[in-house]
Amino acid sequence: MASFRMGPTTHSVPMSLFQKNRQKTAAALREHGSVKSKSYVLLAGGDDVSFNDTDISYLFRQESYFQYMFGVKEPGCYGVLEVDSGKSTLFVPRLPEEYATWMGKLYALDEFKQMYEVDEVRYVDELNAFFESAHPLLILTLSGLNTDSGLVSKPARFEGIEKFVVDCDLLHPVIAECRVIKSPEEIEVLRYVAKVSSDAHIRVMQFMHPGRSEYEGEAVFLHHAYAVGGCRHASYTCICGSGVNSAVLHYGHAGAPNDGPVRDGDMCLFDMGANYCGYAADITCSFPANGKFNEDQKLIYNAVLAGRNAVLQEARDGVSWVDMHKLACRVMLQKLKDGGMLKGEVDDMLEAGLAGIFQPHGLGHLIGLDVHDVGGYIAGQPSRPGEPWLSKLRFARTLKAGMYVTVEPGCYFIEYLMDRALADPNLNKFIVVEVYERFRKFGGVRIEDDVLITKDGCENFAIVPRTVEEIEKTMAIRKE
Structure with a gap:
């Protein structure tokens, strides 16, 4: 069973935690009267943020909704959840070979699949092709007000998304409410x-x-x-x-x-x-x-x-x-x-x-x-x-x-x-x-x-x- 763990004496967090969060969210969306069949949730993970204009980045922390759904450590990822079936697809950056020199091993797609217990893993540059073949009736992206900060979450985007029907308001109250009750x-x-x-x-x-x-x-x-x-x-x-x-x-x-x-x-x-x-x-x-x-x-x-x-x-x-x-x-x-x-x-x-x-x-x-x-x-x-x-x-x-x-x-x-x-x-x-x-x-x-x-x-x-x-x-x- 895949898990997150920092060391032998620390807590082991099973990836099934995030799998259950995905299923909970899909079920809540299916119960929502405004969600059509053949709808897909599209979430963007967090990105590395440079310290001002330098080549040094702030210590990375994953975007919270993306963490809730996928539990992924790496920046620059996207996640898709098919509402009808609950099937999950993780999209990871396509990194150059030189990455291995400076940052370590380049994981294969199958390795990411095992690591995060998702149904499929593809590259980020394949998002457009994925949705073109899926023929979604609706893509649900995340945009909503955080009432503590006063800031609004930014909906995920990819090149070509304008060809599809997108709703950036419906998902927020549903997934936020899912997060309120802890598993x-x-x-x-x-x-x-x-x-x-x-x-x-x-x-x-x-x-x-x-x-x-x-x-x-x-x-x-x-x-x-x-x-x-x-x-x-x-x-x-x-x-x-x-x-x-x-x-x-x-x-x-x-x-x-x-x-x-x-x-x-x-x-x-x-x-x-x-x-x-x-x-x-x-x-x-x-x-x-x-x-x-x-x-x-x-x-x-x-x-x-x-x-x-x-x-x-x-x-x-x-x-x-x-x-x-x-x-x-x-x-x-x-x-x-x-x-x-x-x-x-x-x-x-x-x-x-x-x-x-x-x-x-x-x-x-x-x-x-x-x-x-x-x-x-x-x-x-x-x-x-x-x-x-x-x-x-x-x-x-x-x-x-x-x-x-x-x-x-x-x-x-x-x-x-x-x-x-x-x-x-x-x-x-x-x-x-x-x-x-x-x-x-x-x-x-x-x-x-x-x-x-x-x-x-x-x-x-x-x-x-x-x-x-x-x-x-x-x-x-x-x-x-």
Whole structure:
């Protein structure tokens, strides 16, 4: 049986995973009233991308929909799926003999067929001839809006495609919905990459202490994920914020490259996830730099943890994700009230939108081949909520068994949001100012787990210390 595997101690991903994804997609298209017989799906894989105008390329990552259907490592490929029969044809570039000198063995078409368990392999320059002989009534290409990035996927093309009837809109919502519910084989890959990422987070927690730099924690994570887990890629740029940087939601970008010093008394918020065979993990751990929580850190951390625990208790098939966001916020605000930072009725705080000051992002997102996975806001699903404190939710669906989501409540002290709250009489009436001001340079806390929704509950794939006591015990075991 063909498979993807980085090494003898890493997870073996069977090519049957992608074969089943193709069959699932073909079946969904056959059930769609607008798809004719003799229809074919045409997908383009990713291409090598040059670094500016040089002859060096960025490290290649496969296009996600193509990965979902074919699991192919190489760039420059195309894939065709015959909807009626489910037959698959992989098209690979016709490379010159000289390729073998610089890049390694030139595989024969039969070798690609065995490697990826497809029905047929041909060369890319044969696409036109393939379709001319197939006489399709419809070619389905992929074009649709990614509601997280705001970008539109580019439909596949080949020379001569204009001779055929092509639809570039119908496929997107169908294949995106197929990706929402994970297969048993996909779940095992996701379980593996979450375990690798969890172990790497623990390694980072035991390594960090005052005097380190944020990027050192990033380096420890990436080393473990690759050297131990075989994860050549991270799923996104690592976020390694300490002190006030831990309140920057997407810290770690080019202008703030995890370059801050870690100081005694800081909270660290490290959001990092490895990627294996295209599948993502996305885990956040928050912990005190010196390994011991002070009372203010305990207050904020335990408020976030209580919100997370409430969601994990209630999340299951049939539950509204919007309700889960509201639940997390309600529990967190109650804990902040119990700690003396807030006053008044929690329901009134929610109505006024106070939760959005402390947690300006949504509770979490779908996750799979993309860290912010597809299927959030597509045709036939609930639209984005209009209330400002709910508008950042990346999806607003009813949960289904087989969905894989992040649960990531947070509490942050972002100065311009603090100033906005204090200046707004609809919000400042709930705030105990002298306590609130004490946290102006605190930073933030986020707890993020990767969670599989089941019929009767959920399963958390992030296996990391979460309580104050567990974190302190883990960090007491220092490793260089």
